[in-house]
Amino acid sequence: MVIAATGRARPGRAASGAFATSAGHCRRMRSSLTPLGPPVSRDRVITRFPKWYTPEACLQLKEHFHGQVSTTCQRRNTGTVGLRLSKVVVVGDLYVGKTSLIHRFCKNVFDRDYKATIGVDFEIERFEIGGIPYSLQIWDTAGQEKFKCIASAYYRGAQVIITAFDLTDVQTLEHTRQWLEDALRENEPGSCFVFLVGTKKDLLSGAACAQAEVEAVRLANEMQAEYWSVSAKTGENVKAFFSRVAALAFEQSVLQDLERRSSARLQVGDGDLIRMEGSPPETQESTTSSSLGCC
Ligand SMILES: Nc1nc2c(ncn2[C@@H]2O[C@H](COP(=O)(O)OP(=O)(O)OP(=O)(O)O)[C@@H](O)[C@H]2O)c(=O)[nH]1
Numbered sequence: 001m002v003i004a005a006t007g008r009a010r011p012g013r014a015a016s017g018a019f020a021t022s023a024g025h026c027r028r029m030r031s032s033l034t035p036l037g038p039p040v041s042r043d044r045v046i047t048r049f050p051k052w053y054t055p056e057a058c059l060q061l062k063e064h065f066h067g068q069v070s071t072t073c074q075r076r077n078t079g080t081v082g083l084r085l086s087k088v089v090v091v092g093d094l095y096v097g098k099t100s101l102i103h104r105f106c107k108n109v110f111d112r113d114y115k116a117t118i119g120v121d122f123e124i125e126r127f128e129i130g131g132i133p134y135s136l137q138i139w140d141t142a143g144q145e146k147f148k149c150i151a152s153a154y155y156r157g158a159q160v161i162i163t164a165f166d167l168t169d170v171q172t173l174e175h176t177r178q179w180l181e182d183a184l185r186e187n188e189p190g191s192c193f194v195f196l197v198g199t200k201k202d203l204l205s206g207a208a209c210a211q212a213e214v215e216a217v218r219l220a221n222e223m224q225a226e227y228w229s230v231s232a233k234t235g236e237n238v239k240a241f242f243s244r245v246a247a248l249a250f251e252q253s254v255l256q257d258l259e260r261r262s263s264a265r266l267q268v269g270d271g272d273l274i275r276m277e278g279s280p281p282e283t284q285e286s287t288t289s290s291s292l293g294c295c
């Protein structure tokens, strides 16, 4: 149970959070939820659609933003997308490197010493995608069994689920199935993007990594997940991976927003409006002619 909170935010970049629980576990808490503020740092600006790691296990093969998304961004007609936080949940066995991966991306640090995550923690990372502000709230969960019930309470509402395993420990790959099942159970079917991430790439030779990836790619396909190998120690692929996560989540958010708005209003013939049953009146009033070619 969360009973107390303190917070801090890093100007121009992100905010992070943690809680103190009745059990006395102390974690930080974000001081601000708003994605507005100073401009995002240059390395969080995404103008081109980031590429997959391997075409053998990727969520999308295309190398450009969806046409409707590009047009909508150009017209600055992305609705509330720029104001919302998209939730990303990172799960996986203890010691696989979940915290290290998030800290490498959000703080550009790496700690060789293991400090188990207690319950959950989170970081907010701000991007600018196609000129639109966009924020990810990245939830770091505990892999230790005794904290699982605390962590699983935070799975709900995830747009992205990242299942992490240690490339040097095949058992942790086998366990990703169960982690994913637990996370998906708390979310609407088909509502989440899933990524399978092999960590500690620096500990393997190129050949050993390629060998470990064969099984991982097979499992990623089974999970309908996109596969990535990364190293929090060297930083290899970390930024590219999170850019890909952000771009896919952003694109989905924009398309969903367009769909919501177009189903709230149908424009026909010379501009007469048909009011749809169940559409909230304020949505109908505020909707302007969108860039959608059809409804
Ligand atoms: N060589 C190497 N070590 C890593 C890498 N990532 C993490 N580690 C180490 O692996 C250990 C565990 O990392 P954590 O990030 O704390 O693992 P975790 O998955 O968050 O663990 P829990 O919080 O208990 O679930 C630490 O000692 C890290 O320094 C990596 O990319 N390369």
Ligand SMILES: [Mg+2]
Residues within 6 Å of the ligand: 098, 099, 100, 115, 116, 117, 140, 141, 142, 143
């Ligand atoms: Mg951790």
